[in-house]
Amino acid sequence: MAAPNPSNGASTRRGFLGRLWMWLGGLAVLEGTWITASILRPRPNRVADDDAAVVVAGPVDRFDPGTVTAFPAGRFYLSRLDDGGFLALSRSCTHLGCTVPWVEDEGRFVCPCHASSFDCRGEVLSPPATRALDLHPVRIENGIVKVDTSTTVKRQAFAPSQVARS
């Protein structure tokens, strides 16, 4: 070992170089963390391309008011309310993410995992779920219903402003 330097370590060349190595080491750790984080960063699951994410559901009059139609490929339900408005409901339960089937006889969605249920507007009918089913934006262009599955809108409860009308 070198003899202890009587003067302040910071002012010597040895002290400066030691400090420099420490900073460089810290920088290397930061860089490694950054690279690891960017590799582990979640990536969007579906094609970001708008054309692929937009599901063309069909002409407006194909859906009778008061019916719910499943779109398995798009992972959503298209619900046409009694007043003729449209809602695209995500099929993932807001409790723990199970897939909720539409039970025609009872007129509601019933989650098989923990028995949460939702009405045709996605509103919670029975817990443990606390939030209404998530929505995908619905556009109606020239009488054709289109659902943008690249966007998922979380909501607490149903509001009339969420409904798309032709």
Next chain:
Amino acid sequence: MADQDHDQRKDGMVSRVWHSVFPGPVIPTTDRERRWVVVNTLILHLRPAQVPVRTLPFTHTFGLGGMSLVLVLMLFATGMLMMFVYEPSPDAAYASVTGLQNDVLFGNLIRGVHYFSANLLVVVVLMHLLRVYLTGGYHGPRRFNWVIGLALLLGILAGNFTGYLLPWDQLSYWAITISTAMLGYVPWIGEGLQQLARGGPEITHTTLIGFFTIHTTVVPAVLIVLMAWHFWRVRKAKGVVVPRAEGEVIEGKPETALFVPHLLTREVALACALAAVVVVMAVGFNAPLGAEANPGMSPNPAKAPWYFLGFQELLLHFHPVVAVVLIPLAAALFAVVLPYLGYREGIDGVWMMSATGRRSGALAVGFAVVATPVLVIADAMGSGPAVSATGLAGLLPVVVVAAVVGIFVVVLRRAIGAPREELIQAVVLLLLAALAVLTVVGIWFRGEGMALVWPWEVS
């Protein structure tokens, strides 16, 4: 001996090679050689050369730490074999698992050994933790080794959890869906955490490849390093804690026996017996495999892996933030600081600290076994099945449980006069027993829609 100079010029080529690989005796015959072998063998060097005689009987440690190591080694061996067959992609994973079971020689057995070792490991490791706790093996020089042990427990749970997804059947797909969805209840960063765990908003090929990589590289690497550290710290603490009667003072150095052959023989015998048990289990029962994962159809009920069912049960009774964040975090923090809380001298090695410690501990376990089902049933009757209350009302169950535990502790202090550390021990045992009861409820008493049912009604 190494310093016994073999005259290498007179030996042949074979002898020269042999002595270059094994510089000392391979089968030691004298005590001096036995000591030498332990100190100079890479693996054995992690172990002590001699151990206190009183730590040798099986009923002191039940060989639980050694059994954990054996199970981990069996997992490594079978896991490496399966990696030659398994394909980590949603399209191919399930078919490669059925292919392993049907077309590969002993493939079904290998998967079975992996499955039973993994599940047994969780049980054995928890029992090991309990043994160390009850014999006071977390005081003095062993304090930090308790923390390393907790990190190992976390690693083992991570290994089990990431492995659970790999078969890509209905069971694994929905168990991982539910478990990762629980992360979504963490305030503010919940959605980010959930997406980090899944590698995106949903469970897809990104999730599978991530889980596969963690399962086959990160977890084994971490386990190997931590296990080596764990064993070496045991050696540095001069073996496991020496058992003794209450108030007994061990003067000077405890009487010791050589590691080879006294401990090593016992350990090898236990390892063989355990391996035989696991193989027999794998021959008798198949590792479960459901239908191929179908993201469009959730099974009823959908449950997390069994070791997380205690927490899934909490979710049915507490506000999600309490069940998913506060309780697990508080429990983990409590477990880490446990050895540092400050205890009176001379309780290490005494079974459950003292006679009153044993009594209060037994009372705590009995109390938890009775009170937990009562609270579960009361909550189910009071609020209907599977209700998780939110808002201020969601705090009511917390208040009730805190009050029940608080009253128990006060009664224990008044009635038995248990000192502080024994009250801590009673609370630890109370919580562990409660978690065990909740896990049992989750596994065997939750049927369709997570309603309370009898075990024979669980599908």
